[in-house]
Amino acid sequence: MAAPSEPEVIRDKAAMRAWSRRRRAEGKTVAFVPTMGFLHEGHLSLVSAAAAACAGPAAIVVSIYVNPSQFAPTEDLATYPSDFAGDLRKLAATGVVAAVFSPPDLYFRGSARRPADASGNGAISCLDEAGGDGHETWIRVEQLEKGLCGSSRPVFFRGVATVVAKLFNIVEPDIAVFGKKDYQQWRIICRMVRDLDFAIEIIGSEIVREADGLAMSSRNVHLSCGERQKVLHLLKLLTFIYFFFSRSRRPSLSGSSRSRRSSPLLTQPSLPAALHSSRSRCFLEGARWLLLPSVEGVAGGFSSPPRKAHTMAGGFSFPPR
Numbered sequence: 001m002a003a004p005s006e007p008e009v010i011r012d013k014a015a016m017r018a019w020s021r022r023r024r025a026e027g028k029t030v031a032f033v034p035t036m037g038f039l040h041e042g043h044l045s046l047v048s049a050a051a052a053a054c055a056g057p058a059a060i061v062v063s064i065y066v067n068p069s070q071f072a073p074t075e076d077l078a079t080y081p082s083d084f085a086g087d088l089r090k091l092a093a094t095g096v097v098a099a100v101f102s103p104p105d106l107y108f109r110g111s112a113r114r115p116a117d118a119s120g121n122g123a124i125s126c127l128d129e130a131g132g133d134g135h136e137t138w139i140r141v142e143q144l145e146k147g148l149c150g151s152s153r154p155v156f157f158r159g160v161a162t163v164v165a166k167l168f169n170i171v172e173p174d175i176a177v178f179g180k181k182d183y184q185q186w187r188i189i190c191r192m193v194r195d196l197d198f199a200i201e202i203i204g205s206e207i208v209r210e211a212d213g214l215a216m217s218s219r220n221v222h223l224s225c226g227e228r229q230k231v232l233h234l235l236k237l238l239t240f241i242y243f244f245f246s247r248s249r250r251p252s253l254s255g256s257s258r259s260r261r262s263s264p265l266l267t268q269p270s271l272p273a274a275l276h277s278s279r280s281r282c283f284l285e286g287a288r289w290l291l292l293p294s295v296e297g298v299a300g301g302f303s304s305p306p307r308k309a310h311t312m313a314g315g316f317s318f319p320p321r
């Protein structure tokens with residue numbers, strides 16, 4: 001990549017929107033990478049994908065915002081890792097990021113915000129249980145948010161879809177890039193953009209992994225050595241199941257409309273037909289049951305479970321890379 005150059009840091013919504021409009025008036029494509037910060041090579045690969053997707057002159061914007069509305073009060077908002085100065089250095093080193101949008105807060109909190117209790121432990125999101133005249137407008141992608149991460153994190157995808165829509169309205173990008181590590185999230189954003197007529201091209205970018213195969217993820221810093229080993233075992237098992245079924249069963253299993261209806265996520269054409277069969281579902285269910293103690297062991301080891309399924313699975317997606 002090119003020589004380091006400092007991105008402009010923008011904190012204000014109106015200033016961000018004005019910045020994007022100026023760039024577009026100059027004939028640039030505004031390409032957007034939303035993140036929650038504590039950046040690693042996975043995030044930087046999205047920046048490269050954004051640069052590659054712009055045919056002509058580009059204005060690349062990265063947002064760094066830990067969105068409270070995707071965290072339930074039982075989750076880890078308070079301990080989410082951050083290193084803003086380090087993030088800026090990494091983005092500057094890419095030489096292609098023109099602006100970093102890092103707002104202090106994107107929500108109207110209202111007067112009914114729940115106060116901290118005597119021990120100082122108030123609800124830390126979902127928007128501190130906002131009510132009254134606080135934020136009350138939500139986007140739900142009703143079918144795709146069911147299952148997988150949606151099962152263990154009940155407010156997660158509602159918060160993601162809502163904040164991404166807010167960010168799209170503020171940044172007004174032409175292109176936005178999301179990682180396939182968060183596969184369900186990527187599919188949900190694509191569906192929201194289609195259903196609500198956002199004039200934005202969504203790009204899904206491939207998973208970047210550590211040398212041992214674990215998908216890079218900001219929260220990996222919270223994993224102990226033992227937890228990491230358990231996650232890697234799970235990743236190996238899933239990879240084995242994938243290859244076993246995709247090689248030996250695929251030809252006879254495609255085109256079953258009945259099984260394709262069972263989960264909206266599994267109807268994406270990029271997923272192997274093998275995984276739609278009732279037989280492979282039984283196998284996966286059995287494996288999940290056998291592995292549950294180790295998965296729960298990993299989840300229980302964190303200060304604020306539940307964790308995301310993809311982190312448990314080492315960022316496994318279909319097909320594995």
Ligand SMILES: Nc1ncnc2c1ncn2[C@@H]1O[C@H](COP(=O)(O)OP(=O)(O)OP(=O)(O)O)[C@@H](O)[C@H]1O
Nearest residue numbers: 035036037042178179181182207208216217218219
């Ligand atoms: N290893 C990776 N490969 C590709 N994309 C990634 C990777 N890690 C994160 N991304 C993408 O970067 C974007 C921002 O993600 P985020 O800031 O939540 O980081 P994260 O590493 O996914 O954090 P977390 O540990 O909370 O999942 C998302 O679109 C996500 O899918």
Ligand SMILES: CC(C)(CO)[C@@H](O)C(=O)[O-]
Nearest residue numbers: 034035036067160163182
């Ligand atoms: C898309 C996102 C930035 C919304 O907060 C977040 O869920 C993430 O980083 O994957």
Ligand code: BAL
Nearest residue numbers: 036070156182185308
């Ligand atoms: N990359 C997903 C963000 C989250 O887990 O909240």
